[in-house]
Amino acid sequence: MKLIDILKGVNCEIKGDPNIDISGVCYDSRKSKNKYLFIAIKGFKTDGIFYVEEAIKNGAVAVVTDREIKEYPGITTVLVEDARAAMAKIASNFYNNPTSKLTLIGVTGTNGKTSVTYMLKAILERQNNKVGLVGTIQNMIGDEVIPSVHTTPESLDLQELFSIMVNKGVKYVVMEVSSHSLALNRVDECEFDIAVFTNLSQDHLDFHQNMEEYAKTKGKLFKMAKSASVINIDDKYSSMMIESSKAKVLTYGIKDFAYVMAKDIRNSLSGVKFKVQIEDKKEEISLKIPGIFSVYNALAAITVADFLGISLRSVREALSQVTVKGRFELVETGKDFYVIIDYAHTPDGIQNIMEALKEYKTGRKILLFGAGGDRDKTKRPLMGEVAGKYADFCILTSDNPRSEDPREIISQIEEGIKKTNCPYVVIENRKEAISYALTNAQKDDVIILAGKGHETYQIIGDKVIHFDEREIVKEILSEGGNR
Numbered sequence: 001m002k003l004i005d006i007l008k009g010v011n012c013e014i015k016g017d018p019n020i021d022i023s024g025v026c027y028d029s030r031k032s033k034n035k036y037l038f039i040a041i042k043g044f045k046t047d048g049i050f051y052v053e054e055a056i057k058n059g060a061v062a063v064v065t066d067r068e069i070k071e072y073p074g075i076t077t078v079l080v081e082d083a084r085a086a087m088a089k090i091a092s093n094f095y096n097n098p099t100s101k102l103t104l105i106g107v108t109g110t111n112g113k114t115s116v117t118y119m120l121k122a123i124l125e126r127q128n129n130k131v132g133l134v135g136t137i138q139n140m141i142g143d144e145v146i147p148s149v150h151t152t153p154e155s156l157d158l159q160e161l162f163s164i165m166v167n168k169g170v171k172y173v174v175m176e177v178s179s180h181s182l183a184l185n186r187v188d189e190c191e192f193d194i195a196v197f198t199n200l201s202q203d204h205l206d207f208h209q210n211m212e213e214y215a216k217t218k219g220k221l222f223k224m225a226k227s228a229s230v231i232n233i234d235d236k237y238s239s240m241m242i243e244s245s246k247a248k249v250l251t252y253g254i255k256d257f258a259y260v261m262a263k264d265i266r267n268s269l270s271g272v273k274f275k276v277q278i279e280d281k282k283e284e285i286s287l288k289i290p291g292i293f294s295v296y297n298a299l300a301a302i303t304v305a306d307f308l309g310i311s312l313r314s315v316r317e318a319l320s321q322v323t324v325k326g327r328f329e330l331v332e333t334g335k336d337f338y339v340i341i342d343y344a345h346t347p348d349g350i351q352n353i354m355e356a357l358k359e360y361k362t363g364r365k366i367l368l369f370g371a372g373g374d375r376d377k378t379k380r381p382l383m384g385e386v387a388g389k390y391a392d393f394c395i396l397t398s399d400n401p402r403s404e405d406p407r408e409i410i411s412q413i414e415e416g417i418k419k420t421n422c423p424y425v426v427i428e429n430r431k432e433a434i435s436y437a438l439t440n441a442q443k444d445d446v447i448i449l450a451g452k453g454h455e456t457y458q459i460i461g462d463k464v465i466h467f468d469e470r471e472i473v474k475e476i477l478s479e480g481g482n483r
């Protein structure tokens, strides 16, 4: 593809031959190859501009930067306003604007994105569609799994994935849209048909200055969606998303009047049932994932399905089978107590899984959790406090400490739990903490392993070790980890 065609719609100053042939595009010099275009991006840790010469050595023949660089013989340099924003346009051009050939549904919010996308994929597949999915756990093209590094990939990777999906006959794509991606131009140039708002609560305040800025960032998605904005009217930030919406607004909720509402909610450890009402239409819905939060997630998916003209009967059948790895996942132990693996890693997430267990009175609720390192520090005491309010016993341990001191992270959580009367222990090593939970479990207890969910790794420092809590539970129990 000619460079000039790749740069269509990009305001830039070109020095050198604009008609050179480009065989590929990269933003990592280590991935540069013969006749590549290298995009130099200033990052949080380093700056792509330091790697221009490496990219050229690896074969790049053109370089995009947002700051002047020296001239290199035979190399075309392209000066743009903002390299990240330019990359999104370049990516869309290079991969032939694939989202114009898809029905693209973007789901954003602090919690529920993964769950809603899995529900939507099941509903759309029941209509015999080939569905693409982009998200935290994995990316999917129908049943084909492509490992995901990010919840929402960089624009170049995202547009490439979309183009593969189009070539494989995908018609609908459901994707999680993280606030990082909206702030870092990852989803610029994506033609969203429908945008879904789940909720907004504290997370990522290491990245966003405050909740207002976090909300404003999320609001960008609703400015982009062309056909419909599906919004949780019960969330206190719903009005901001409605104000940002360009398209038709469809509301869902439980507390107040909404276009799509849930009535007669019956919750249990094995799932939740409710009646959904859309104007004069009603249907009994049954979900395998319990909790009011699951009802909200299902209402979001049902609202999208209704907008797409899919019958409630078909929606009911699809939703009844949906499970999501690491979201309220019951682990078979063969013992007289329960073990649940869940991905709750925010104060609101913890509150919601514990609320889902509120009616469960038979045994104790033992909550084991930590908090991610190099993430929002201010949520840690709040997580401790909400955990202490709901659990009968807490075990504070590590999640993914990353570059932080695990004991420091735990002590910040402790600040919150100390405000409650909840008894707790601190066991920094997560495997030892799980062993402690299982060894001390009593009949009918519910042990919740929270924060890692689907993750099969633990990030300590710059090391990533294999860590699958399902395997660890089975291993401990098989070694007699309980009577």
Ligand SMILES: CC(=O)N[C@H]1[C@@H](OP(=O)(O)OP(=O)(O)OC[C@H]2O[C@@H](n3ccc(=O)[nH]c3=O)[C@H](O)[C@@H]2O)O[C@H](CO)[C@@H](O)[C@@H]1O[C@H](C)C(=O)N[C@@H](C)C(=O)N[C@H](CCC(=O)O)C(=O)O
Binding pocket: 027, 028, 029, 030, 040, 041, 042, 043, 044, 045, 046, 047, 048, 049, 051, 136, 149, 150, 151, 152, 153, 154, 178, 179, 180, 181
């Ligand atoms: C905060 C953040 O989002 N950081 C992302 C960012 O890293 P960065 O800006 O630090 O990049 P950098 O290391 O400074 O490098 C700058 C540039 O130099 C280039 N480079 C670097 C080295 C080299 O030898 N050659 C070279 O060309 C890099 O390719 C990059 O373009 O760009 C990197 C390359 O794309 C991402 O991998 C990285 O994600 C990090 C790993 C991350 O943890 N991101 C998380 C916070 C994230 O994005 N999370 C959201 C939400 C999660 C959720 O709530 O579910 C997500 O969507 O996943």
Ligand SMILES: Nc1ncnc2c1ncn2[C@@H]1O[C@H](COP(=O)(O)OP(=O)(O)OP(=O)(O)O)[C@@H](O)[C@H]1O
Binding pocket: 109, 110, 111, 112, 113, 114, 115, 116, 136, 151, 176, 198, 199, 293, 294, 296, 297, 326, 327, 328, 342, 343, 344, 345, 348, 349, 350, 352, 353, 453
């Ligand atoms: N609608 C919801 N409201 C609050 N908490 C929820 C909701 N849905 C799920 N949760 C809780 O949050 C956890 C994460 O859910 P999910 O993975 O669907 O969210 P997400 O938005 O994709 O998260 P992330 O931003 O990390 O990708 C779940 O394990 C559950 O504990």
Ligand SMILES: N[C@H](CCC[C@H](N)C(=O)O)C(=O)O
Binding pocket: 345, 371, 372, 373, 375, 399, 400, 451, 452, 455
């Ligand atoms: N166990 C993870 C959960 C959060 C992952 C994701 N929401 C992010 O912020 O990257 C952690 O905190 O390390």
Ligand SMILES: [Mg+2]
Binding pocket: 113, 114, 135, 136, 137, 151, 176
């Ligand atoms: Mg997710």
